[in-house]
Amino acid sequence: MIEATETPALVLDIQRLNKNAARMAARIASCDVGLRPHMKTAKSIDVARAVLGADKGPITVSTLKEAEYFARAGFDDILYAVAIVPAKLDHVKRIQRETGARLLLTTDSVAAAEALVAAAGEGREALQCLIEIDCGEHRSGVAPASPALAEIAATLAAREGLLGGVMTHAGHSYGTDSIEAIADIAEIERRAAVDSAAMIRAAGLACPVVSIGSTPTILHARSLEGITEARCGIYMFWDLAQYSRGMCGLDDIAVSVLATVIGHNPQAGSMVIDAGALALSKDIGANRFMPDVGYGIVCDCATLQPIGDLRVANVHQEHGTVPVSDPALFSQLPIGKRVRILPNHACMTCAAYDRYHLTGAKAGMTWSRINGW
Amino acid sequence: MIEATETPALVLDIQRLNKNAARMAARIASCDVGLRPHMKTAKSIDVARAVLGADKGPITVSTLKEAEYFARAGFDDILYAVAIVPAKLDHVKRIQRETGARLLLTTDSVAAAEALVAAAGEGREALQCLIEIDCGEHRSGVAPASPALAEIAATLAAREGLLGGVMTHAGHSYGTDSIEAIADIAEIERRAAVDSAAMIRAAGLACPVVSIGSTPTILHARSLEGITEARCGIYMFWDLAQYSRGMCGLDDIAVSVLATVIGHNPQAGSMVIDAGALALSKDIGANRFMPDVGYGIVCDCATLQPIGDLRVANVHQEHGTVPVSDPALFSQLPIGKRVRILPNHACMTCAAYDRYHLTGAKAGMTWSRINGW
Numbered sequence: 001m002i003e004a005t006e007t008p009a010l011v012l013d014i015q016r017l018n019k020n021a022a023r024m025a026a027r028i029a030s031c032d033v034g035l036r037p038h039m040k041t042a043k044s045i046d047v048a049r050a051v052l053g054a055d056k057g058p059i060t061v062s063t064l065k066e067a068e069y070f071a072r073a074g075f076d077d078i079l080y081a082v083a084i085v086p087a088k089l090d091h092v093k094r095i096q097r098e099t100g101a102r103l104l105l106t107t108d109s110v111a112a113a114e115a116l117v118a119a120a121g122e123g124r125e126a127l128q129c130l131i132e133i134d135c136g137e138h139r140s141g142v143a144p145a146s147p148a149l150a151e152i153a154a155t156l157a158a159r160e161g162l163l164g165g166v167m168t169h170a171g172h173s174y175g176t177d178s179i180e181a182i183a184d185i186a187e188i189e190r191r192a193a194v195d196s197a198a199m200i201r202a203a204g205l206a207c208p209v210v211s212i213g214s215t216p217t218i219l220h221a222r223s224l225e226g227i228t229e230a231r232c233g234i235y236m237f238w239d240l241a242q243y244s245r246g247m248c249g250l251d252d253i254a255v256s257v258l259a260t261v262i263g264h265n266p267q268a269g270s271m272v273i274d275a276g277a278l279a280l281s282k283d284i285g286a287n288r289f290m291p292d293v294g295y296g297i298v299c300d301c302a303t304l305q306p307i308g309d310l311r312v313a314n315v316h317q318e319h320g321t322v323p324v325s326d327p328a329l330f331s332q333l334p335i336g337k338r339v340r341i342l343p344n345h346a347c348m349t350c351a352a353y354d355r356y357h358l359t360g361a362k363a364g365m366t367w368s369r370i371n372g373w
Numbered sequence: 374m375i376e377a378t379e380t381p382a383l384v385l386d387i388q389r390l391n392k393n394a395a396r397m398a399a400r401i402a403s404c405d406v407g408l409r410p411h412m413k414t415a416k417s418i419d420v421a422r423a424v425l426g427a428d429k430g431p432i433t434v435s436t437l438k439e440a441e442y443f444a445r446a447g448f449d450d451i452l453y454a455v456a457i458v459p460a461k462l463d464h465v466k467r468i469q470r471e472t473g474a475r476l477l478l479t480t481d482s483v484a485a486a487e488a489l490v491a492a493a494g495e496g497r498e499a500l501q502c503l504i505e506i507d508c509g510e511h512r513s514g515v516a517p518a519s520p521a522l523a524e525i526a527a528t529l530a531a532r533e534g535l536l537g538g539v540m541t542h543a544g545h546s547y548g549t550d551s552i553e554a555i556a557d558i559a560e561i562e563r564r565a566a567v568d569s570a571a572m573i574r575a576a577g578l579a580c581p582v583v584s585i586g587s588t589p590t591i592l593h594a595r596s597l598e599g600i601t602e603a604r605c606g607i608y609m610f611w612d613l614a615q616y617s618r619g620m621c622g623l624d625d626i627a628v629s630v631l632a633t634v635i636g637h638n639p640q641a642g643s644m645v646i647d648a649g650a651l652a653l654s655k656d657i658g659a660n661r662f663m664p665d666v667g668y669g670i671v672c673d674c675a676t677l678q679p680i681g682d683l684r685v686a687n688v689h690q691e692h693g694t695v696p697v698s699d700p701a702l703f704s705q706l707p708i709g710k711r712v713r714i715l716p717n718h719a720c721m722t723c724a725a726y727d728r729y730h731l732t733g734a735k736a737g738m739t740w741s742r743i744n745g746w
Contacts, residue, residue, distance in 0.1 A: 083635040262456040264512045
């Protein structure tokens with residue numbers, strides 16, 4: 001029972017997780033694409049099994065440590081969605097050799113493509129790589145259907161089987177809370193991937209994978225024609241950053257931080273909880289669209305419903321400060337009382353914890369997760 | 374050798390650590406107070422041994438997990454500097470019982486004090502608690518020499534040995550980069566602790582511990598008269614937050630994040646490294662006094678000297694974006710090149726890693742650290 005768990009602790013509501021997974025599965029089925037969920041938020045074999053209903057994949061990861069963790073658990077089709085560098089190829093090959101899993105790498109440079117060709121390997125060690133396309137975020141990737149794309153494709157084509165396809169990520173879809181604007185970005189994302197695949201195919205090369213990412217664009221795309229797979233991830237848990245953009249309801253958020261009221265400061269009009277900067281993270285991305293949401297919304301421990309307008313407005317390493325405008329809340333929340341905090345950005349918050357405490361029918365159980373590199 | 378370490382990774386420069394520890398030891402000796410270093414940044418037995426030259430304490434910690442980790446390694450005098458709640462007392466007693474260590478707890482409420490009295494225990498399990506004083510940060514603690522202080526002291530005094538003294542933390546000393554202002558805050562901090570101890574003693578009670586914290590105030594206090602111990606911690610590692618306030622030099626910062634250039638984006642005028650929001654943290658506290666410092670300063674891997682004006686200006690989970698104004702830097706930093714990032718806030722950055730990679734005479738070695746709760 002989470003009532004007996006020492007705080008702070010990370011709580012996962014299985015009922016909400018299952019509902020979120022089912023909602024995305026239905027959406028994906030209606031779009032006739034594959035789902036390659038991004039496990040960078042959950043980083044948990046147990047969550048992956050719950051979401052996929054299997055332990056084989058396909059999945060997406062953000063670190064080679066995740067890739068190895070999932071590969072050793074049987075997941076055999078893993079896209080590592082951060083640009084590969086030569087020094088990491090030995091690790092990639094070791095994972096493939098020892099587990100039999102296939103890792104799909106990504107690159108957006110000729111330099112890395114040449115290193116991939118030189119190191120391509122055979123059998124279980126054989127490398128496969130997607131070319132990353134920049135569909136508008138301008139963080140990484142080459143321009144869609146560009147000469148740079150053609151050059152990387154031609155470089156990778158020197159080794160049969162090395163060029164696996166293209167991938168892109170509309171990270172800039174997080175920059176708006178307009179469904180129409182997201183749908184527009186989704187179409188640009190789709191076209192970036194599809195046009196790039198067409199260019200590769202026109203050169204006589206295979207482009208089996210045409211992969212796009214981002215939960216908002218997958219949910220609101222008008223069409224995913226020509227796309228083979230979607231790499232969304234935050235939909236499993238949701239968070240205030242997504243809620244603030246209208247992507248989910250508060251009642252969809254499946255992860256929360258169990259915390260304890262450790263101090264009252266009526267003079268300052270605030271109380272203190274034992275979930276601070278490490279337990280919640282310092283990410284305040286949700287505040288762009290919900291300026292007062294701070295580091296999280298304070299909820300009742302049992303019902304996970306917000307308590308008044310309580311927010312974690314300030315954090316120190318192990319202290320969270322909660323302004324209290326209604327003095328009656330001091331008696332409702334005495335020292336020692338437990339609360340649950342809906343996180344601002346789940347990817348960052350979850351990374352502070354090595355396990356999930358489950359609720360509902362699985363109360364008392366924990367699911368593991370990994371962190372670091 | 375860090376050259377062979379997969380990135381991102383946390384690097385600790387032992388020479389700088391030793392120099393920083395010696396500097397603070399000399400300062401503390403000149404003030405004639407005890408040093409109870411705060412291990413919430415380092416969270417490492419190895420670092421504690423290096424800083425203290427022993428593995429006994431006294432030390433300060435921010436979580437009971439840290440307390441247990443250090444107690445099991447022999448540290449026997451541990452101040453847990455976050456307000457205690459009744460549900461955590463069983464854990465406190467278990468640590469004391471199984472290791473023989475003495476934990477000093479803290480409280481600022483009559484409610485918690487009453488719970489401490491009820492649970493006080495005997496022998497190895499006997500609890501000891503300091504009263505937290507608010508010296509101006511207004512996060513937690515009772516007002517100095519206030520009726521609230523007297524009431525908590527009288528409550529704790531019901532059990533002999535339970536009242537261990539007073540502690541305060543001038544966290545608001547981080548709010549300025551003026552040495553004069555810090556010295557003024559240090560004097561207020563000192564007076565808050567000393568006046569509170571005097572009030573307790575005037576009531577006929579013992580107040581052996583009179584404890585203050587914060588690296589800036591310890592370094593710049595005009596007097597520490599009446600103080601028994603100082604709980605500074607960030608001085609071991611330093612970071613850009615401290616550098617931005619004039620507390621240290623860039624060459625004093627002992628921790629850095631080893632990262633690899635994974636992408637060039639000349640069109641956008643930026644490059645990408647594999648140290649992002651998780652590897653660096655999203656803390657940008659230093660930016661208050663150094664607005665352009667972003668998430669960290671990009672340095673040469675071997676010399677740890679800044680490369681041009683390179684900063685990590687933006688982060689995603691595993692991507693750090695570095696604006697490049699001088700195109701020559703693209704050839705100086707090709708894809709695959711390693712760099713080291715001086716962190717904005719070391720306490721947050723280090724928390725993403727489970728070990729330190731050492732440099733210099735200890736190159737190739739790692740020191741462990743713990744995280745979480």
